[in-house]
Each structure stands twice: as structure tokens, then as C-alpha cells.
Amino acid sequence: MARVDNKVTSITLETGQTITVGNVVNAAGTRAAEVCRLAGINLPIEARRRYTYIFSVDEPLSQDLPLTIDPTGVHMRSYGKKDYLVGCPPIGPDVAVNPDDFSYAEDVWNLKMLPVLKKRVPQFSIAKATHSWMGHYEFNTFDHNAIIGPHTEVSNMLFCVGFSGHGSQQAPACGLGVAELIMYGEFHTLDLSPLSYGRIARNEPLMERAVI
DSSP: OEEETTEEEEEEOTTSOEEEOSOEEEOOGGGHHHHHHTTTOOOOEEEEEEEEEEEEOSSOOSSOOOOEEOTTSOEEEEETTTEEEEEEOOSSOOOEEOTTOOOOOSOHIIIIIHHHHHHHOGGGTTOEEEEEEEEEEEEETTTSSOEEEEOSSSTTEEEEEOOTTOHHHHHHHHHHHHHHHHHHSSOSSSOOGGGSTHHHHTTOOOOOOOOO
């Protein structure tokens, strides 16, 4: 990225093509900090490993299971009509990982998930995992909340990042908010200014503690 004073003026692709820009929207997820470094900006975003398993039981519950969160970070809910979803953070320290690393580093099913399932729901004592995946949170290490809107110094670098596991819930509203900033220069539908980058520059965290 090329900068002149407080604005990004162009982006040069690997092909050598240079694109002149009016605004840059950084919605790069776990690679958001990497994108920012191209413009000489620091951003407190890193990839954190999270595991998800789908499982079945011989006798499903008589009612849907709402999202249930154990203090260990293991969480479970219904998944379709007969199956269930369980997820959790790593067994050990929750540290940054390479965004390209999708390996299963530990046996979370047997060592972390199953003990909680058996303790919380007796019918889950003989749970059978059917499939699973490992993905990453785009984790905001500053306060675990999204960062929405322009950088305080590079005025045409807009952020829509750092959801720390809340992206599916918050992305529609945040995407609309960023679009309104580009179109009108301000929020119209929802005031998302509490999530601005300014809170990072001022060292005023808006702490989200419900991160699983």
C-alpha cells in the first residue's frame, strides 16, 4: 500500500498492477493485522484456534437444546432435528496461531468436550461424534470486541474486524454501518461509534467478557 500523509492512495497487487483507491475496507479477518502492516498500522488482531464437533445420541432430548455454556468454555446447542453441536477453545493456553494452520493440535473431544457433555447432560454420556472442524477466531486482544470505522490517523482505512467469535451475529449490522460511513460519512441506522478504533488509540477498552 502507498500512503501520502494520512491516506492510502493506492494498492499494488502481486501481478504488479496498481489500483488507486478512495477508501480501503479492512475486513480480512484473521489476516487483518497483516493487511494493516502494509500501510504501517498496528492492529491488535490475531488468529486463535477453536474446535467444533457435531455429535448424535441414541435418545435425543425431548426439546431443543438452547446454547448452553460451561465455565470451561465448552458450549453446546441443538444442530438440526436430531444432532448437537459442541465447541470449545484449546485445552492449554489460548494463544495466537498461524492463520494457515488448521490442524487438530489436541484431542479436545475426549479430553475436554466429552467430560463436560457427560456432566451437564446425562443423555450425552454416550455421545458419538459424526464430524468436526477446526477454525479460527479473529481475536481482538485489546478488548475482544469488533473494530468498526476509520483509523484515527489513516482516515480512509476503515475497519470491520475483530469480532472474536461474534461475527455471525454482528456482521450484518456492522457491514451496513461501514457502508453508511462510505456513502454518507456517518452512521444512519445504528450508532456504532463505541466500536471505533478511537477507543484503542485512547486506551479505553470496551471489554467483552463472554468469549468462548
